[in-house]
Amino acid sequence: MSKKYRRLLCGLLLPALLCLPVRAAGPIRLKLSGTRLGGQTYGSAVSLEISGAGPEERLLIKENGRWMSLSPGPDGVCQLNFTADGDYRLRFCSETADGQRSGFADTHFTIDQPLAAFIAGCRRMPDPDTASDTEIESRAVELLELQRQGNTLDGAQRALIPDELGQALAVCISRLERLQPQTDVTSPLPPTLRILGESAALESTVYRSEVRLEITPPSSDFARLLMRSEGEWTPLEPVDGVYQVDCSGEGEYGYDFCSEDLAGNRSMVCRAEFIISPALFDFYEAVGKGTGLGVEEALKVYQLMDARACSMVDEALVKQLGYDYERACAQAGHTPTAYLDGKKLHVLGMLSGFYGGKGVQLEARGEAVAESRTVSGKTLLWTYELTFTGAEGGAAEPKEELLVSVELPPALLKKKQVTVLDAGGRPLETHVRNEDQGFVLTFPVQTGGVYSVGADAG
Secondary structure (H helix, E strand, O other): OOOOOOOOOOOOEOOOOOOOOOOOOOOOEEEEEOOEEEOOEEOOOEEEEEEOOOOOOEEEEEEOOEEEEOOOOOOOOEEEEEOOOEEEEEEEEEEOOOOOEOOOEEEEEEEOHHHHHHHHHHHOOOOOOOOOHHHHHHOHHHHHHHHHHHHOOOHHHHOOOOHHHHHHHHHHHHHHHHHOOOOOOOOOOOOEEEEEOOEOOOOOOEEOOOEEEEEEOOOOOOOEEEEEOOOOOEEOOOEOOEEEEEEOOOEEEEEEEEEEOOOOOEOOOEEEEEEEOHHHHHHHHHHOOOOHHHHHHHHHHHHHOOHHHHHOOOHHHHHHHHHHHHHHHHHHOOEOEEEEOOEEEEEEOHHHHOOOOOOOEEEEEEEEOOOOOEEOOEEEEEEEEEEEEOOOOOEOOOOOOEEEEEEOOHHHOOOOOOEEEOOOOOEOOOEEEEEOOEEEEEEEEOOOEEEEEEEOOO
């Protein structure tokens, strides 16, 4: 079964724009319902009820790294229904009109209908302790099909099968083998798998570009090789005698492979799960360097990745990298953070930009443009003034590009195509992303000075 995230099966609206301040956002409550197989795994469709947002608050959901608005009913409750097999990792919060967000409510669950079907089939088996030989033989086709299904479940799925059901199936198969020695009930050996490609140093399942899977079937008791990527098993045909699968596009991949013998028995599965992403590759390569400069490089790459790629990185790792960067800056005496009316402005690149220097202090000021004007097709609305001061009190000039991130001020929240311009009016590569704390503006700078923020008119 593929482990990719699935799209929501209810209407999701694009993020609404913020307006006037109200009160602090309230806590969110979640209620899951469905046929549970064990833990957070369900064998049926799952219904998720979300409540707790106040009447003047928006209800938000984060899926695949992207925040979106939900549409609650008249009672303030929103119900989402999920029917497709897969893993679901979702985060919810409420948001006041001035952008304040509540604490997060997270949920992680799995829908696994093939596992549910296998368990239901096992429950329909004859009782191996009381069934007659005739009954066992009459159910031979069903028993062998159940064994095939069970073999193609992975370890996590098999762990959810009640022990008594697994043992009962094994006893029934053993009795069938004794009663019909001419029937082949022995599963073949599984194939072996090699994943070929340039993988990241820290995370071996992340690859820069092309990946080739080479699958080698067992040397005996083998008729054909089967592959499953989404849903059904399909035969995999050899090319010049070699079984292989080539992947090149960016994204998440998941493949299962098994061997089948002439009697139709199937082996246990071998699975390949990996990600092709140049940005993630660079991120993990930088993390793997294990130095302050490597941490800084990794955070800069992460800050510029799209939301989907960011969602593939463990939050705990990103937090740890942030702590490590702050610690490295503190050891060098650098100040990489300033606060503007409670909104955090953070600079990445202090370690490399001021390499060899000590005690560089960041000072920042942000304010609305008194008289808006148009530059490079943008109506200027806001300015940021950045100052870097060295330990001796003079201006410090970075040797390399710095990356500035700051929470958007309210004056920019409703604007389209927000862009930062340098002192000469040249547009910079600007990113606006809806992060957990709200909308964040990111832009590169070569030096201190005044940077203007503009947007399309209207």
